[in-house]
Amino acid sequence: MSEDTGFQPQSGAGAQPPGPGRTPPAGGQPHHFRRMIPIWLALALACDLIWWFVVGPHVPPGDMSTSAVGAQFDFNVLFLAAAPVVLAVWVYLAYAVWTWRASRADAPEPVGGPAARSNFKVQFWWIAITTVVVLAAFVFGTVELIVPAGAGGAEGPNPIWKPTAKHMLVVQVIAQQWKFTYRYPSYGGMQTNTLVLPNNTWIAFHVTSLDVIHSFWAYQIGVKVDANPQLDDVAYTKTRQTGTFTVRCSELCGIWHGAMFDYGKVLSKSAFDHWATTTEKKQAVNTKYLPPFAWTYSPTANGATGATGVNTSGQSPFSPEQHYGATPARKLVRSSLTSTATPTTGT
């Protein structure tokens, strides 16, 4: 057997003789592996280049936020890594089907015997390459999760990976069968039907539920967080483009789960500020009856048992100073061009 590769079993010990009526090819078998490599390389390169430059920029969820861009980048990188592997299998299969087809006059007998039993070189490279690919995927995935502050995913009530941004807007997402509402502690604790965000701003989503388990999935901004009753589930992202995005519940939460969706907006900072201050004024007639802001939104805390407007959950009302630094988040957003406050996140 050739020492170059493990792909020429017919020329060495253990190779099977040609079948009846077949004659061995003059000069032995060609170097099949060296024939396959250029084919595979050309296809893999073409496939990866086309994907990266043509398809990649359009891969969902898009580029409305840092976590969306991160998700898109991750999909693309994983595709670039996976495509050559898939093509290697296909090229080998196609080559084998064509080269060793039974109808060929000089086709050798199927491989068997000692040559098929072991080949150290093939085994070594097989294990080495797959190990490198898997470990690289592990390291890549871990870095891509940690560096962008959780990549828009849920981090629970005590986030480990926090953004180091100076400016942060806190939005509480309240899920209930079958609608999301949104509370803005930095704007008087108002609660709204629609999610509106400022552009170029880090957002801290605090997601909770009033009843069963839901999941807040803001698709185009790449945020997906489970909404559990009595739990404050935190995720971060930074908006980077104005536009509309879809919010869906992605946890089967009852018969009208499919109807639990709405549309959010990312506005310019000035447009957001106008919307927020206007809405805060409009909502003020009802905001005064809402319970004090708390990280979770339990029915008993809201007075559903008769305790009028009293937060009986045992949790402290929201304090931007306590949770997001010395300056209230509202001022951080409004004076984002000049503020130098350094928030510390977490509960």
Add this chain to the structure above:
Amino acid sequence: MSRSWRIAIVLGLFACAVVLVVFTAMAYIATSPPTVSYLDSQPPGATVHLVMQTDGVVGSATGGAAHPTWVSYRIRTPKTHAWTHTTLVYLPAHSRIDVTIYQFDSGSPLRNQHFGMVTGTIGNDAKLNGKTFKVLNSYDTPNGQGVGHTFTVPSLGINVPLEGNDTSKKTFCTYGPCDPATQLHTKTTFAFTTPGVGNYRFQCFIPCGGGRYAGNGGAMQTLGYMGGFLEVRA
């Protein structure tokens, strides 16, 4: 008994079982409450008057309610003025709809006071017993009974809280259909404009599915009771 007979009997029984399962499933799936049509209730372009009631206990007197103890909406049929046990309504597109809801159920504070605010109606307000309001503080409503139900159409942004009633009063309606002329109720009126053709789901946002987890499930999610559709047609 020969082998072929035994096979025939087994296959016959199997076929019967399949037919039974299919019929049962179809009977369950295909069951739908009736639809009350307001399409021809007024001349084209005229204001439509949609009248509904909420009963704390739907009863079994009319409509053949499968769950007579559940809470439910009823819709008044425009021509006969009969109360139909359903939550499916046809409404004309791009029309003003004047809604009257007679609320006969008791009340409590809202789980989420956000739904105490009137939104999506013309003027973003409603009238409770003839008096205009924009917000019901569910912890302290005018008659002190909290909110019984809400009429909420999430996709249209419509939300109207409906005040509850005192169960200790003699005229409190114990089962439906309730009579606005003689039984205790609150009357809420508001108006909205229908959008284009579509199917718009409405539900109650004060969990009223008693005996279910978190008050949801049961009546809360069932068509014909507290969940329904405004089907807007051309």
